[in-house]
Amino acid sequence: MQVAVLAHEKFPDSAKTAVGLLRYADYEVEAVLDRENAGKRVSDFLPDVQDAPIVAGMDDVPEVDALIVGIAPIGGGFDESWRSDVRTALERGADLISGLHYFLAEDEEFADLAAENDCDIWDVRKPPEDLTVAQGVADEVEAEVVLTVGTDCSVGKMTATMELLEAARDRGADVGFVPTGQTGIMIENWGTPIDRVVSDFTAGAVEEMILERGDDHDYLFVEGQGSIVHPAYSAVTCGILHGSMADKLVLCHEAGRDAIHGYEDTAIPPISEYVDLYEDLGRPVHETEVVAGALNTKEVGDDAAARDAVATFADELDAPATDPVRFGGAAEADEPHGTDAVLEAIL
Amino acid sequence: MQVAVLAHEKFPDSAKTAVGLLRYADYEVEAVLDRENAGKRVSDFLPDVQDAPIVAGMDDVPEVDALIVGIAPIGGGFDESWRSDVRTALERGADLISGLHYFLAEDEEFADLAAENDCDIWDVRKPPEDLTVAQGVADEVEAEVVLTVGTDCSVGKMTATMELLEAARDRGADVGFVPTGQTGIMIENWGTPIDRVVSDFTAGAVEEMILERGDDHDYLFVEGQGSIVHPAYSAVTCGILHGSMADKLVLCHEAGRDAIHGYEDTAIPPISEYVDLYEDLGRPVHETEVVAGALNTKEVGDDAAARDAVATFADELDAPATDPVRFGGAAEADEPHGTDAVLEAIL
Known part of the structure; x- marks a missing residue:
C-alpha cells in the first residue's frame, strides 16, 4: 500500500x-x-x-x-x-x-x-463499542507478558517495544505484539487505542487483547503508554499495568530528560523510585518486576557518551539496559549492558 | 426543587x-x-x-x-x-x-x-463533550484539596465524603464538594462522571472541576472512586489522584474486608501499604499525605467493637480515624479517634 x-x-x-x-x-x-x-x-x-x-x-x-x-x-x-x-x-x-x-x-x-x-x-483511535470492565484474569494466558513502562510520554516506549520485539524474533523467540496506541495499531493492523476507551474499561480493554493473543505465543510484548507519574496520562498507564497483569516490566527513559515534557514543574523522579513505584503498584494485582531498561539516547552526541549513559541507567535500575535503536546490532553482543543482556532478562 | x-x-x-x-x-x-x-x-x-x-x-x-x-x-x-x-x-x-x-x-x-x-x-452519567487533558494546574486554586481514597470499591467513599463535608460545615468551615460519580453529581446538581470519561481525559476532567470551584472555597472535598489496587478500576483512581493534585488524602476502608470485592484472588494489602502507595504515587505530581481515615463499620455489631476497629485502623494508618456515620455526633468529640480528630487533621 x-x-x-x-x-x-x-x-x-x-x-x-x-x-x-x-x-x-x-x-x-x-x-x-x-x-x-x-x-x-x-x-x-x-x-x-x-x-x-x-x-x-x-x-x-x-x-x-x-x-x-x-x-x-x-x-x-x-x-x-x-x-x-x-x-x-x-x-x-x-x-x-x-x-x-x-x-x-x-x-x-x-x-x-x-x-x-x-x-x-x-x-484508529476510535475504540470498539463492546468493551467492558476487567475480570482480573490476564495472568491465565500461557504467554509471559512483558510490558514497556515509561518515565514520561514520548521517551520511546513504542520504539523500544518494536526494536526488542524484532530482536527477540531474530533470536527465534515466539513473541506476539499487543499495541495500545495509534502507531502500534497502524503497524500491527489490530489493537485497541487504550487512551480513548471509557476510563472504567481501561484495564478491561487491555485484558481483552491479552486474552485474545495470549495463548498463541510464548511471550506477549505489550506497548505501554504515558507514565505512572504523568499529570495527565497516568490513568492510562495504571490501567495498562493492572489490565495486562504483566510478569516483567522494561523501564523506558530518555537520556537527559529531567522534567515531564510539557509539565516542566513536574520533575522526573530518580530512576530507582520508578522501579519501586511500578513494582509496588503492580504487585497487589499481579507480582511483577522491572527486569531491564531501554534508554533513548538520541540526544546524546557520540556512542561513547551514550554507552556511559546506558551504563549509568543500568546501575540506577539495578538491571541490564540498552538503547535498542543505537546498540541493537550484533556487534554489541558482548557488551555488559546491551540488547542481548536485555533480551536475556526478558526471555 | x-x-x-x-x-x-x-x-x-x-x-x-x-x-x-x-x-x-x-x-x-x-x-x-x-x-x-x-x-x-x-x-x-x-x-x-x-x-x-x-x-x-x-x-x-x-x-x-x-x-x-x-x-x-x-x-x-x-x-x-x-x-x-x-x-x-x-x-x-x-x-x-x-x-x-x-x-x-x-x-x-x-x-x-x-x-x-x-x-x-x-x-448524569453522560460526560460533557468538551473535556481535554489535564494541564497539571489544579494546585493553583486557593482551596486546599482533600480527596477520599479507598482500599476497594464500595467501602463508603461517597458517604464518608458527604459526612465529613457536613461535619466540617457544621464547624463553620467553607467547604465545596467535587462529586465524581452519579449519586454525588445528583446531590450537588453539578459534576462530571469520571468513570465514563475517555481515559486520556480522566485527570483533565477532575482538574476542570477543581479549577471551576477552587477559588470559591477554603477547602474542596473531592469524592474518590475505586482503589489504586483495583484490578479493573485503578485507572480511574489514579486519574483522580493526579488530576485533583490533592493536598490531603482520607483513606476509606470497610472493617473486615480482606479481598477486593468481586476479585477474591486479589487480597487487600496491609493498610500501611496503601498509605505508602497513595503518597508515593501522588508525590511526583503533587506532595500529598494520608492525614486521616474513615472506616465503614456497618457490618460490625456493637459500638464497642466498632470503636476498637477504628482504633486499630488508626494505628495502621498512623493517623486519626473515625466511622463518620456511626461516630459523627458531638458526643464523640473527646474520643482520641473520632470525627473531630479527623476534621482537625483535614482542616
Whole structure:
C-alpha cells in the first residue's frame, strides 16, 4: 500500500507516528508532508528508515492509496491548517487513516468527500463499542507478558517495544505484539487505542487483547503508554499495568530528560523510585518486576557518551539496559549492558 | 426543587442513589416510587433521613419538578417496567434526571415527550463533550484539596465524603464538594462522571472541576472512586489522584474486608501499604499525605467493637480515624479517634 504521511512542522522530532510508520510498517511511504522541511528528504534526518521526499502539501504528492495523519499533538485535536491537504487527498480518492482524538469520519466535510469519492476513513483511535470492565484474569494466558513502562510520554516506549520485539524474533523467540496506541495499531493492523476507551474499561480493554493473543505465543510484548507519574496520562498507564497483569516490566527513559515534557514543574523522579513505584503498584494485582531498561539516547552526541549513559541507567535500575535503536546490532553482543543482556532478562 | 425518586423493588438496601439523595441532597423528596413497599414511608426504613411516602407509581405522586431514577442496576440498563412512570412524569411536565448507563435522552419516546412538554432530560452519567487533558494546574486554586481514597470499591467513599463535608460545615468551615460519580453529581446538581470519561481525559476532567470551584472555597472535598489496587478500576483512581493534585488524602476502608470485592484472588494489602502507595504515587505530581481515615463499620455489631476497629485502623494508618456515620455526633468529640480528630487533621 502506497501512502503519504502528514507531519506538518513536526517532522521528525515531534512526529513519532510518522517516524514509527517509516521505520516499522509495511507501507510504501511516497511522501511526508511537512511544509517547514519541503524539499528535503527523510534520509536527511533519518538515515536508517525507508526514504521519501518531504513535500509542502498534497499537491506535491504522487498517486497514493491513503493519507495517514502522522502526528498526534497533545489533546489530539485537528489543526485547521491541515484541512486543505485532507480535502485534496479525499478529492483524489485516497483513503484517510488518522490517530487523532478528533474523528475525521465525523467531520461533515470529510465524511461528505469520502462518500463522494468512495474513500474509507479509519479513525484508529476510535475504540470498539463492546468493551467492558476487567475480570482480573490476564495472568491465565500461557504467554509471559512483558510490558514497556515509561518515565514520561514520548521517551520511546513504542520504539523500544518494536526494536526488542524484532530482536527477540531474530533470536527465534515466539513473541506476539499487543499495541495500545495509534502507531502500534497502524503497524500491527489490530489493537485497541487504550487512551480513548471509557476510563472504567481501561484495564478491561487491555485484558481483552491479552486474552485474545495470549495463548498463541510464548511471550506477549505489550506497548505501554504515558507514565505512572504523568499529570495527565497516568490513568492510562495504571490501567495498562493492572489490565495486562504483566510478569516483567522494561523501564523506558530518555537520556537527559529531567522534567515531564510539557509539565516542566513536574520533575522526573530518580530512576530507582520508578522501579519501586511500578513494582509496588503492580504487585497487589499481579507480582511483577522491572527486569531491564531501554534508554533513548538520541540526544546524546557520540556512542561513547551514550554507552556511559546506558551504563549509568543500568546501575540506577539495578538491571541490564540498552538503547535498542543505537546498540541493537550484533556487534554489541558482548557488551555488559546491551540488547542481548536485555533480551536475556526478558526471555 | 421538588422531586420524586424512582426505586422500584430496591428500596432501601439496593437503592444507594435514592438513599444518598434522601440523606444528603437539598431536593424536597415528595415521594419514593417502589411498588413493593407502596403505602409505607421512608421513615419506616431509615429514621435519620428526610421522610417521604412510598408510592406504587407516578399516578400517586403530587406535583413535582423532576423524576429522578434513584437506582443503578448492574449493567445500568433501563427496566421496561419503569416506562409508564417515566412517561407519566414527562406528560406532566416534570424533568427527568437519570444515572443509568442507558441514556434516557436517547430513548425516542422520552425524547419526543420531553420536547412536546418542554422538559429537560439530564443523563448524569453522560460526560460533557468538551473535556481535554489535564494541564497539571489544579494546585493553583486557593482551596486546599482533600480527596477520599479507598482500599476497594464500595467501602463508603461517597458517604464518608458527604459526612465529613457536613461535619466540617457544621464547624463553620467553607467547604465545596467535587462529586465524581452519579449519586454525588445528583446531590450537588453539578459534576462530571469520571468513570465514563475517555481515559486520556480522566485527570483533565477532575482538574476542570477543581479549577471551576477552587477559588470559591477554603477547602474542596473531592469524592474518590475505586482503589489504586483495583484490578479493573485503578485507572480511574489514579486519574483522580493526579488530576485533583490533592493536598490531603482520607483513606476509606470497610472493617473486615480482606479481598477486593468481586476479585477474591486479589487480597487487600496491609493498610500501611496503601498509605505508602497513595503518597508515593501522588508525590511526583503533587506532595500529598494520608492525614486521616474513615472506616465503614456497618457490618460490625456493637459500638464497642466498632470503636476498637477504628482504633486499630488508626494505628495502621498512623493517623486519626473515625466511622463518620456511626461516630459523627458531638458526643464523640473527646474520643482520641473520632470525627473531630479527623476534621482537625483535614482542616
